[in-house]
Amino acid sequence: MVLDGVGGAEGRAALELLAPAGRFLIFGWSAGSATEITTQDLYARGITASSALGPAMLKVVGGLRPxxxxxxxxxxxxxxxxxxxxxxxxxxxxxxxxxxxxxxxxxxxxxx
Structure with a gap:
């Protein structure tokens, strides 16, 4: 599993180290840009990718305040x-x- 809070080239380098069937979780991009991931990356290596806080989280009923x-x-x-x-x-x-x-x-x- 990779927890990516950096993004950019560093995030991509971490993605390349991920084992087949691994998981890639994005929670930020302090490098200035998000890690670029393609559907080919996911399919060819059998990995999954998701984000910890994104647009879906911002739509939580009542907002993030609770x-x-x-x-x-x-x-x-x-x-x-x-x-x-x-x-x-x-x-x-x-x-x-x-x-x-x-x-x-x-x-x-x-x-x-």
Missing amino acids: LEEQALREAAEGWFTPALTEFPLAHAAHAHTALQSRATIGKVVLLP
Whole structure:
């Protein structure tokens, strides 16, 4: 399974590594463009592709607000902890470099 949040050439490279009958899940394209996938890719390799958040999700009755409220409530109750990479404020330049080079996990937080 590939979870693709990058897209572009990197997403395509990940797609090429997918084994036959594998799954490709798109949830963003931080590279600036989505990974291009053709029906030939799907058919020839027997893979499936889908998106985690797309137009269908935006049509959920009541919008996304109920899901946001549930996520915030569960976070407040300690159900999950967000992934963070923390840096001292004095190392903000290093944090920026790490972010640009994709050396971070989750959100980048500068601490006073």
